[in-house]
Amino acid sequence: MTVYLEGGSACGKSRLGESWAVSLHQRRGGPLLYLATMEAGDGESLRRVARHRAARAGKGFQTVERPRDLASLELPPRATVLLEDLGNLAANELYSPGGGGGPALLSGLERLFAQAENLVVIGNAVFAEGPGPEGELGAYLRALSAVQSFCAARCEVAAEVICGIPLYHKHPGKEAPRL
Amino acid sequence: MILVTGGAAQGKLAWTLAHSGYDPSQVTSRLEEDAPILRNLEGIVRETLDRGEDPMELLPRLLGREYVLCREVGCGLVPVDPADRAWREAVGRLACRLAEEAREVVRLWCGLPVWLKGGES
Numbered sequence: 001m002t003v004y005l006e007g008g009s010a011c012g013k014s015r016l017g018e019s020w021a022v023s024l025h026q027r028r029g030g031p032l033l034y035l036a037t038m039e040a041g042d043g044e045s046l047r048r049v050a051r052h053r054a055a056r057a058g059k060g061f062q063t064v065e066r067p068r069d070l071a072s073l074e075l076p077p078r079a080t081v082l083l084e085d086l087g088n089l090a091a092n093e094l095y096s097p098g099g100g101g102g103p104a105l106l107s108g109l110e111r112l113f114a115q116a117e118n119l120v121v122i123g124n125a126v127f128a129e130g131p132g133p134e135g136e137l138g139a140y141l142r143a144l145s146a147v148q149s150f151c152a153a154r155c156e157v158a159a160e161v162i163c164g165i166p167l168y169h170k171h172p173g174k175e176a177p178r179l
Numbered sequence: 180m181i182l183v184t185g186g187a188a189q190g191k192l193a194w195t196l197a198h199s200g201y202d203p204s205q206v207t208s209r210l211e212e213d214a215p216i217l218r219n220l221e222g223i224v225r226e227t228l229d230r231g232e233d234p235m236e237l238l239p240r241l242l243g244r245e246y247v248l249c250r251e252v253g254c255g256l257v258p259v260d261p262a263d264r265a266w267r268e269a270v271g272r273l274a275c276r277l278a279e280e281a282r283e284v285v286r287l288w289c290g291l292p293v294w295l296k297g298g299e300s
Contacts, residue, residue, distance in 0.1 A: 007254075008251065008252070008253030008254035008255075008267075008271065009253035009257070009264075009267050009268050009271055010253060010267070010268040010269075010270070010271025010272045010275070011253065011271050011274075011275070012271075012275045044261070044264075125253075125254040126254065126255055126256050126257075127254070127255075128186060128254035128255060129252070129253075129254050129255030130255030130256045130258070131255075131256065137256060140256075141256075162184065162251065162284075162286055162295055163182065163184055163274045163275055163277070163278035163284055163286075163295065164274075164275040164278050164279065165278055165284060165295040165296055167286070167293065167295060
């Protein structure tokens with residue numbers, strides 16, 4: 001099962017993604033991995049990482065730090081993976097030393113879809129406010145939009161998360177757990 | 180309590196007035212004013228942060244309202260200003276808590292209500 005969840009900042013998408021991943025893992029067994037993409041540098045991002053770690057504590061996730069280059073990641077068999085999040089991954093591929101840009105972003109996701117038994121991907125709703133694609137971050141917005149559209153197309157389930165509640169745009173019905 | 184959310188100028192207040200039958204005199208954007216409809220929660224959160232207080236502590240004073248209107252913020256690139264970042268995250272977290280407690284959660288989109296919780300969906 002593959003799930004794409006997208007939302008703005010502090011919309012509850014992480015918690016919903018954790019619920020989905022835990023639920024899929026409980027049904028199918030195998031390793032439960034949290035694929036973390038953030039390169040924590042300053043105090044604010046460290047606090048953010050700490051808050052997310054605290055929220056995941058006790059849920060059984062094994063954390064794998066992977067700020068870029070998902071294409072070379074070898075997953076164990078039958079893994080349930082929660083990838084968080086595409087906004088950070090895109091920034092790292094586009095702007096960090098050693099990043100592979102938009103092509104690496106897409107090929108990394110393709111590889112992940114090919115390997116994971118269950119995959120929950122968290123994306124970022126960053127397109128409704130602030131500067132648009134004509135600004136200096138246009139390349140970032142286009143790369144992020146491309147990979148998020150790919151995930152929404154590829155996943156069996158796709159939802160926007162608003163106030164912690166999923167608004168499903170794709171839903172196979174009976175397969176979806178009540179969260 | 181019914182939580183009404185959505186982007187700027189999507190019809191949150193117009194829908195709330197039509198849905199409730201209240202008139203505009205029963206709407207306030209000030210926490211200290213007693214009115215069934217409280218709007219501009221995002222602005223109230225900003226003022227609360229500016230005073231150095233925790234917006235989550237507003238919760239008990241929000242749950243007694245019939246309607247709470249809060250703009251959906253945080254759907255743009257991460258702001259450069261740390262205060263702007265803190266504000267949109269505080270609004271998001273408070274809205275998630277309100278949604279847990281709310282009887283209904285409605286999101287306005289181009290003037291159309293979409294029920295995320297309870298209600299007519």
